Amino acid sequence: MRLDGCRVLDLTRLLPGPYATQLLCDAGADVIKVEDTGQGDYARDIPPYSDRGVGALFDAVNRGKRSVAIDLKSEAGRETFYALVADCDVLIEGFRPGVAERLGIDYDTLAEHDAELVYCSLTGFGRTGPDAQRVGHDLNYVGRAGLLDTTRNGEREPPRIPGYPIADMAGGLFAAFSILGALLSRELGNTDGEHVDVSMTDVVLSFSQPVSSGIVAGEDTHGGESSLTGGLPWYDVYETADERYVTLAALEPKFWKAFCETIGREDLIEIHGSDDPDVQAALREELTAIFAGRSRAEWEEELRDVPAMVGPVNTPREALSDPQIEAREVVSHPAEAPPRVGFPARSTEEPAAGEESIPDRGEQTESVLHEHGFEESEIDDLRASGAIE
Numbered sequence: 081m082r083l084d085g086c087r088v089l090d091l092t093r094l095l096p097g098p099y100a101t102q103l104l105c106d107a108g109a110d111v112i113k114v115e116d117t118g119q120g121d122y123a124r125d126i127p128p129y130s131d132r133g134v135g136a137l138f139d140a141v142n143r144g145k146r147s148v149a150i151d152l153k154s155e156a157g158r159e160t161f162y163a164l165v166a167d168c169d170v171l172i173e174g175f176r177p178g179v180a181e182r183l184g185i186d187y188d189t190l191a192e193h194d195a196e197l198v199y200c201s202l203t204g205f206g207r208t209g210p211d212a213q214r215v216g217h218d219l220n221y222v223g224r225a226g227l228l229d230t231t232r233n234g235e236r237e238p239p240r241i242p243g244y245p246i247a248d249m250a251g252g253l254f255a256a257f258s259i260l261g262a263l264l265s266r267e268l269g270n271t272d273g274e275h276v277d278v279s280m281t282d283v284v285l286s287f288s289q290p291v292s293s294g295i296v297a298g299e300d301t302h303g304g305e306s307s308l309t310g311g312l313p314w315y316d317v318y319e320t321a322d323e324r325y326v327t328l329a330a331l332e333p334k335f336w337k338a339f340c341e342t343i344g345r346e347d348l349i350e351i352h353g354s355d356d357p358d359v360q361a362a363l364r365e366e367l368t369a370i371f372a373g374r375s376r377a378e379w380e381e382e383l384r385d386v387p388a389m390v391g392p393v394n395t396p397r398e399a400l401s402d403p404q405i406e407a408r409e410v411v412s413h414p415a416e417a418p419p420r421v422g423f424p425a426r427s428t429e430e431p432a433a434g435e436e437s438i439p440d441r442g443e444q445t446e447s448v449l450h451e452h453g454f455e456e457s458e459i460d461d462l463r464a465s466g467a468i469e
Contacts, residue, residue: 086169087109087169088171089170098138108431113146113439114152117151126138130418144436152184157467171190173202198262200275202251206282228241230309400419417437
């Protein structure tokens, strides 16, 4: 998994697009973050702040990238940008549909400068459809895609906002996946460049397969009461004696059997799979009492080596130092830089350790332009005109 030699122009801000390009950067791609000559990426100024003095979110998804500051509204700025495009493999943007066209940096225009360019548009609702121009954030997208409704236990309980911005992260992940697919298609000789249109709402809906398949089959999952959202007592979350929580996910009979035998409740084995509401309610009550009898640590100690599908509910802080996660080295500890959640896959062909610095806005403008053949006098003239910083 080596993207060495792949150059990416990143025009996105905040979280979804930068997460996509951080994944590419972690895999070895050279990501050039194109910011405007005014504020730049808003995430730089969103608290809380890292020890580097920038927004912690910006710090998390912009490490190892390079930043150039270009005024794309000026003719000189656009011409400078076109020169960068001509020597890049990928461009990703997150503007509302129509903005790239007005700026003169849309796919059709840029394809004239690089016919093999992989161009990705990442938006909330996609570039087509009646709501393509509608504004939104993560909460709007997960609500539209049906995810939010599944977070409540029954129709009387209001939906609960997920702890992570699912649409933002899923959209960024799928954008990275789509970009890699387009690059592979190009390298296989199946296509030249192409324009990929990723809707965060569509991606969240794609994640709904376990629920939507049941709907197609006639199951009513309104209100979140489905088999995978706490509708079954053997697949749920239970409170422990120390007011912590554990997960029980014994969907298969063999795992349920292992659980019941380990806790000395063989009498419960045959109840598994019952569709009688009264039987399920009684079992849930029994399980609630059982789990309340010990602390989370005690349950983890007894069941960690048993194939019973029981595990702890970690806080986000605990997750960062979980022994299994630490062993996988998902959380990296680079020298002279704060820890961060890194690339979530291991490979026999790991990319070389990348730069972990966070670029200041426009920090590499001059060096990047030099790489693309600009003379010092040309750079001075561009800076004097305000086309770059």
